[in-house]
Amino acid sequence: MVGIFFTYFSLVSIAAGVLTVTLRHPVHCALSLLVLLMHVSGLFILLNAEFLWAVQVIVYVGAILVLYLFVLMLMNLKTDERYFHPSALYILGPTVLGTGYVLYLFLQSPFSGAKGDTPAAAVLQDGDTYAVGIKMFSDHLLQFEIVGIFLLGAIIGAIVLAKAPKPLDTERERL
Amino acid sequence: MIPLSAYTAVSAVLFMTGLLGVLVRRNFIIVLMSVEIMMNAANINLVAFSHYLESMAGQLVALFIIAIAAGEAAVGLAIIIVVFRGKISTNVDEMNLLKW
Numbered sequence: 321m322v323g324i325f326f327t328y329f330s331l332v333s334i335a336a337g338v339l340t341v342t343l344r345h346p347v348h349c350a351l352s353l354l355v356l357l358m359h360v361s362g363l364f365i366l367l368n369a370e371f372l373w374a375v376q377v378i379v380y381v382g383a384i385l386v387l388y389l390f391v392l393m394l395m396n397l398k399t400d401e402r403y404f405h406p407s408a409l410y411i412l413g414p415t416v417l418g419t420g421y422v423l424y425l426f427l428q429s430p431f432s433g434a435k436g437d438t439p440a441a442a443v444l445q446d447g448d449t450y451a452v453g454i455k456m457f458s459d460h461l462l463q464f465e466i467v468g469i470f471l472l473g474a475i476i477g478a479i480v481l482a483k484a485p486k487p488l489d490t491e492r493e494r495l
Numbered sequence: 496m497i498p499l500s501a502y503t504a505v506s507a508v509l510f511m512t513g514l515l516g517v518l519v520r521r522n523f524i525i526v527l528m529s530v531e532i533m534m535n536a537a538n539i540n541l542v543a544f545s546h547y548l549e550s551m552a553g554q555l556v557a558l559f560i561i562a563i564a565a566g567e568a569a570v571g572l573a574i575i576i577v578v579f580r581g582k583i584s585t586n587v588d589e590m591n592l593l594k595w
Binding site: 322323326330333334337338340341346349350353356357360363364366367368369371372375376379380383384387388391392394395403404405408411412415416418419422423426427429431433434435436437438439440448451452455456460463467470471473474475477478479481482 | 496497499500501502503504505507508509510511512513514515516518519520521522524525527528529531532535538539542543544545546547548549550551552554555557558559561562563564565566567568569570572573574575576577579585588
């Protein structure tokens with residue numbers, strides 16, 4: 321049962337990723353990115369990460385993707401005739417070869433290592449949100465604060481960048 | 496039980512797709528979307544390792560990555576709006592404002 325869900329989520333997310341890169345109209349690309357994000361959140365559910373599933377749906381789909389769609393609809397882009405880079409075929413081959421080699425290495429390696437302190441049973445007992453919260457506010461508090469400062473800086477930067485410039489010159493000419 | 500390497504394989508293919516999108520597409524907004532695809536591939540890897548190695552740290556890093564993706568999207572789209580206001584197209588080949 322889990323295998324069926326894993327196959328579905330992974331295949332649909334890969335297909336949606338390919339569509340995001342290859343579709344012509346930017347709004348269609350954004351909508352297939354939506355499909356990709358939803359199916360990646362399904363993979364999170366399979367990995368017992370319900371809190372990350374909720375964050376993915378709320379933040380990625382609800383905030384980031386809507387921001388992309390807003391900008392796309394604000395700018396009313398014309399779709400180019402040639403929307404790929406001219407030397408796309410020269411890039412495609414090395415990338416596919418490199419990823420194939422990495423995949424070959426992945427499928428061979430056992431990935432065994434030292435286990436951490438939260439096994440799946442402990443996560444399932446109290447819920448993923450509890451485990452993430454305990455870990456974040458005990459061991460990773462400084463990173464949490466840094467992310468807060470970073471988001472504040474990003475908000476201020478976005479506002480300053482996107483603000484309409486004042487018509488300073490016309491007022492000076494009147495004076 | 497799904498092996499860990501299956502998750503890393505999905506993540507590698509998704510990352511390749513995003514990388515190709517960054518290299519190949521000419522529209523700046525689609526390039527930003529491809530960066531989001533790459534971040535999602537990294538998130539799958541982090542959460543899968545967090546589950547299989549029984550540690551919570553991977554999920555925390557994935558949370559921070561989502562926060563950083565939000566900041567990156569906000570600033571990147573603001574830059575696109577500024578560039579588009581100056582009557583320059585969003586084609587990455589034609590953006591050379593800072594070229595000396």
